[in-house]
Amino acid sequence: MQAHSHKCSHKSSIESANRMRTVELLEVKEENCTTKTLTFQDQICKLAEPGQFLMVWIPGVDEIPISLSGIRCDGVTSITVNAVGDATRVLNQKKKGEIIGIRGPFGKGFVPVKGNVMVIGGGTGLGPMMPLTEKLVETASKITVMSGVKCQDNLLFLDRIAKLLCDVNSETICTTEDGSYGFEGLVTSQLEKKLANEKVDMIYTCGPEPMMYHVFRLAEQYNVPVQASLERIMRCGIGLCGSCVIGEIRVCKDGPVLTSEQLRRIKDEFGKSRLDWTGKKVKQ
Ligand SMILES: Cc1cc2nc3c(=O)[nH]c(=O)nc-3n(C[C@H](O)[C@H](O)[C@H](O)COP(=O)(O)OP(=O)(O)OC[C@H]3O[C@@H](n4cnc5c(N)ncnc54)[C@H](O)[C@@H]3O)c2cc1C
Ligand code: FES
Numbered sequence: 673m674q675a676h677s678h679k680c681s682h683k684s685s686i687e688s689a690n691r692m693r694t695v696e697l698l699e700v701k702e703e704n705c706t707t708k709t710l711t712f713q714d715q716i717c718k719l720a721e722p723g724q725f726l727m728v729w730i731p732g733v734d735e736i737p738i739s740l741s742g743i744r745c746d747g748v749t750s751i752t753v754n755a756v757g758d759a760t761r762v763l764n765q766k767k768k769g770e771i772i773g774i775r776g777p778f779g780k781g782f783v784p785v786k787g788n789v790m791v792i793g794g795g796t797g798l799g800p801m802m803p804l805t806e807k808l809v810e811t812a813s814k815i816t817v818m819s820g821v822k823c824q825d826n827l828l829f830l831d832r833i834a835k836l837l838c839d840v841n842s843e844t845i846c847t848t849e850d851g852s853y854g855f856e857g858l859v860t861s862q863l864e865k866k867l868a869n870e871k872v873d874m875i876y877t878c879g880p881e882p883m884m885y886h887v888f889r890l891a892e893q894y895n896v897p898v899q900a901s902l903e904r905i906m907r908c909g910i911g912l913c914g915s916c917v918i919g920e921i922r923v924c925k926d927g928p929v930l931t932s933e934q935l936r937r938i939k940d941e942f943g944k945s946r947l948d949w950t951g952k953k954v955k956q
Pocket of ligand 2: 905906907914915916924
């Protein structure tokens with residue numbers, strides 16, 4: 673009887689999350705030259721886990737998956753969007769007061785743990801790491817946030833990270849590929865140094881797949897568990913259409929955050945191939 677009522681409430685929560693809501697933008701904040709944070713109010717999003725995503729409808733253009741970069745208990749929610757194509761460009765041109773549609777939050781998010789943790793964001797991948805870091809401040813004994821970008825102009829959230837970490841045992845490491853800020857080179861080189869010198873309990877990561885693949889390889893070498901947020905083409909967002917599959921995993925439903933154990937199961941495809949818009953397997 674109890675199991676039955678639990679099942680019903682779970683089903684109804686997915687149904688209500690999957691209902692498209694139109695929301696008015698409360699704020700549009702420029703983060704860097706290509707990236708903006710859009711804020712709106714939504715009562716369903718206040719229960720989201722860090723790492724979960726929304727399907728965002730841009731009227732007349734497309735519906736695309738975007739992770740939550742801000743989750744608050746009063747329902748004030750934000751997404752951080754990097755303009756790469758039609759949908760993301762139009763989304764980032766929206767002004768305060770304009771309307772977008774949202775479904776979600778969907779998928780499995782990050783699970784905060786105790787101990788010494790590394791939080792690694794590549795480019796806009798730092799977005800979902802922000803609500804995660806807010807949770808880790810309550811659980812972890814040490815937090816190292818690593819942000820890897822191409823150049824200084826692509827840096828994100830430095831003030832927000834500094835404020836979040838000011839009262840806890842923490843470290844912030846920035847890398848730029850051109851050496852214009854922080855360490856020159858790839859964030860994975862800094863991770864390798866850390867892993868060689870510290871006992872790490874969990875690595876969280878989101879960013880370009882080659883970066884995450886490298887993070888995963890290092891983590892396996894040093895025997896550290898990983899939680900990584902993957903990107904694939906998504907249409908339904910709820911496990912029905914198959915556009916996001918990797919092996920037996922549907923990234924929208926089983927992920928987007930996958931554990932080391934799940935990443936091992938898809939090691940033939942992770943970092944190597946993905947499905948294109950037609951469903952054909954293509955190289956990364
Ligand atoms: C679970 C999930 C969470 C996501 N969270 C975020 C987020 O928080 N913020 C965010 O900005 N994006 C996020 N994305 C990526 C976002 O969905 C895509 O950038 C978006 O769908 C691109 O749509 P478009 O019409 O603007 O570009 P398209 O016209 O679809 O693509 C334009 C060009 O950009 C390339 N491209 C597509 N996606 C990316 C990308 N992510 N990075 C670099 N180049 C790309 C394409 O290969 C193509 O060449 C997420 C994706 C997933 C699956
Ligand atoms: S997006 Fe449809 S199954 Fe994942």
